[in-house]
Amino acid sequence: MSVVVVPQAAGTVRVVRVPGPASVVGPAPADDGRVVAGDELPGVVRDLETGGATTAAPRAPRWVWDDTNRWYPALLRAGVRVERAHDLRLALRILRQSALASGSALSTAPPGPWDGLAPLPASGVGSTAGARRPPQADSLFELSEPAVVSRAVAPPEDGAGPPPGGAPDPVAELAAQHDAVASSAEPGRLRLLLAAESAGALVAAEMHHAGLPWRTDVHDAILTESLGPRPPQGQRPARLEALAAQIRAALDAPPTLNPDSHPDLLKAMQYAGVGARSLRKWELEKLDHPVVPPLLEYKNLYRLLTANGWHWLDDWVSGGRFRTEYVVGGVVTGRWASSGGGALQLPKGVRRAVVADPGWRLVVADAAQLEPRVLAAMAHDEEMARAGRAGDLYAGIVASGAVETRELAKVGMLGAMYGGTTGASAQVLPRLARAFPRAIALVEEAARAGERGGVVSTRLGRSSPPPGGEWDAAQAGAFADDAGADAAARARSFTRSWGRFTRNFVVQGTAAEWALCWMASIRRRLWELGSDDGPAGLAPEPFARRPHLAFFLHDEVVVHAPAPLADAVGQVVRDAAAEAGRLLFGDFPVDFPLTVATVDSYADAK
DNA sequence: GCTTTGTGCCAC
């Protein structure tokens, strides 16, 4: 059974039961539902979650709402967890683009209000908690905003009918989405994709709610060790100041030389005859000049200070937790993006500050060579799947005789998936293509489709955007009567670049789908694992005694768990990986091995 | 003064 959450005027909510599963024409509401005050919703949800599964319905309901971040954060703050959901905004975005549903009424309809929904911040609506700089929400449902309440045309009439004021109707939208899925070329795949995307939204909200355990004192010690004590506002830390002096001395530069100014520093280096064309690390490393060592160290420490220094701590860590905004589906390929604190670029060097609470552990799990394994499975490449069976896929490729060294196997596969055209990776590509023709053909075909201006799709049906104006312009420019050689070259360059994008899209996007399924399964299994008998920990409810996801990084998760449950959690992440593989690829015999480490500090994993 | 662009580095 689904339960649709319909915003009403004046902060009330209509809760409508919709029987499932959906028919081809979509579900019809069982009744007009009932209207509850906004602050009663957590209680209503809790009742249906805990009571619904044991009485009338065999499972907890599926909550259908416009945006998970509008409803779920407040539920979590009330300690209420939901089992499953359907996020209409995220689902529509997928269905609008998907080549698998291109014939549906939903796909061909002109843009409507649902298309205009911008994502909401993970801290929810009307909350002051959470990130310091949440993205500005621009939504059509401004329930908590006084301005909109006063704009409400009429008081709700006992909950009958769609939302007031011409607001989009989630019941109707759900029906349209059901219809689009049912009439698509692959209903099963799309259904799984939408479920996984929505489960991802739940995970993201829960991870924001729980946060990543962060020891401010450890972080401060890291900074002080490498930079010196925290300086007053506007001053360089002692260590950076000393290095700046060394840089000036090595260049014979005046004390006014500011190493933070690229033009000035480059000029000074030119006078000193260093011979650098840029300040890039890899370029400096090739040079033999006394300024290079202090400059490299300066850049290193400067990066630490500006990206993850004391200011970062002040902004993003509070109450012993680092909280970022995960943006589900924020990357075109379906990967998550993040906003705030650079969460997806957490440098290795500061992971020492990620420490489990007392009596708790971190279970860190990492999918080994996820993308080439996904490629093997998508392409039904039995040979490549076999190469990955023993554990290390790249070693397996060497053992197959295709290439001589593990390093060659690795750069060759990465090049095949990224579209590399030079160096060792391009050199071994023909040998990989001979040994694994199906896998290599899949990425080559994806590249050609992109070069033609076509659309490609992931395993579950997320489609790439059409190339759009830039592609058209490039082609038009190249074929114009007066097209010069450079116009043709520009067009070729852009076309190939788009081919590299679509080549990578199918692999990266399907890997993102695997990761979504993995996390959805981990989430469910962790909850089924139940709670620890010990005292409540520092984690907020509903996770105070329960293992929960705390961090996600494309192919890696961190679970924060009561120590006695750590071993069981390790088994959970492995079982979930196997389940994700089955969900995406059925019986195709591809393994998704994990590296699992149970540690106190994130830095101690792998 | 403010916004945009360029540079460079971090993650997968």
Add this chain to the structure above:
DNA sequence: AAACGTGGCACAAAGC
């Protein structure tokens, strides 16, 4: 090795 895919972010310089 880099360039070869996807991003975020901070800072200085350039542009308005």
